[in-house]
Amino acid sequence: MLEVKNLRKAYGSHVVLHDVSLTLRPGTIHGLVGANGAGKTTLLNCLYGLETEFTGSVRDTTGRTLREQTGMLPYDPYFYPRLTGREYLEFCLQARGRALVDFAGWNRLLELPLDQYADEYSAGMRKKLALLALLVQNFDYLILDEPFNGLDLEANLLLKEILQRLRTRGTGILLTSHILGALTETGDEITVLVAGRVQRHYAAAEFDTLETDLLNSLHREKLGLLLDSLV
Numbered sequence: 133m134l135e136v137k138n139l140r141k142a143y144g145s146h147v148v149l150h151d152v153s154l155t156l157r158p159g160t161i162h163g164l165v166g167a168n169g170a171g172k173t174t175l176l177n178c179l180y181g182l183e184t185e186f187t188g189s190v191r192d193t194t195g196r197t198l199r200e201q202t203g204m205l206p207y208d209p210y211f212y213p214r215l216t217g218r219e220y221l222e223f224c225l226q227a228r229g230r231a232l233v234d235f236a237g238w239n240r241l242l243e244l245p246l247d248q249y250a251d252e253y254s255a256g257m258r259k260k261l262a263l264l265a266l267l268v269q270n271f272d273y274l275i276l277d278e279p280f281n282g283l284d285l286e287a288n289l290l291l292k293e294i295l296q297r298l299r300t301r302g303t304g305i306l307l308t309s310h311i312l313g314a315l316t317e318t319g320d321e322i323t324v325l326v327a328g329r330v331q332r333h334y335a336a337a338e339f340d341t342l343e344t345d346l347l348n349s350l351h352r353e354k355l356g357l358l359l360d361s362l363v
């Protein structure tokens with residue numbers, strides 16, 4: 133299990149994460165929601181080790197090195213210029229010291245032009261390529277920052293199905309999304325982050341309450357202001 137305990141992260145005097153704790157169990161999908169700037173990406177970056185200056189702890193409870201069996205999809209994946217999609221995939225495997233595999237199986241689903249330069253792909257194709265690089269590596273845990281963002285309708289449906297099948301296979305998946313339905317349809321647990329603090333963890337049986345809570349807070353804070361502005 134991956135465990136984040138009492139994580140506190142600041143940029144200068146700006147505290148972005150306050151005492152955040154959560155767990156990611158094998159074979160579960162854990163959604164992370166929160167407004168723009170709530171701290172979701174920062175939390176994922178601390179978890180994966182892209183940010184190292186924080187207090188609190190991040191660990192695999194089995195004692196293994198977290199990075200070894202965890203793959204991460206960044207919010208905006210970077211591609212080196214003049215690398216084809218295939219070369220990018222090969223690079224990802226080699227950087228991890230893994231043997232090359234045949235990409236054709238997964239790519240029959242994602243249908244990427246692997247012999248074109250990746251930095252010339254559309255935004256959705258780039259997202260698919262970065263996902264493909266994770267899928268071919270069979271990680272135990274996946275950390276996905278906005279995986280649905282930019283994907284077309286068909287790829288969205290496909291990704292939901294893929295995530296559910298990976299969960300059945302035992303993969304633990306932590307993902308952010310601003311599309312609540314994508315998380316409530318697939319997730320086992322959702323954590324709501326408000327201004328860098330965990331407001332509440334919701335189990336699947338409480339997802340109806342989550343929608344009501346989010347709507348209520350929206351009604352209170354923003355819809356009231358909107359009504360005031362319109363009169």
Ligand SMILES: Nc1ncnc2c1ncn2[C@@H]1O[C@H](COP(=O)(O)OP(=O)(O)OP(=O)(O)O)[C@@H](O)[C@H]1O
Binds near residue numbers: 143166169175
């Ligand atoms: N490198 C950085 N330096 C300084 N402040 C940062 C840095 N990265 C993020 N922040 C600040 O941390 C806060 C949380 O940002 P973060 O990107 O984690 O939010 P988020 O919940 O992922 O937002 P979004 O939904 O817009 O992607 C924001 O106030 C942001 O300005």
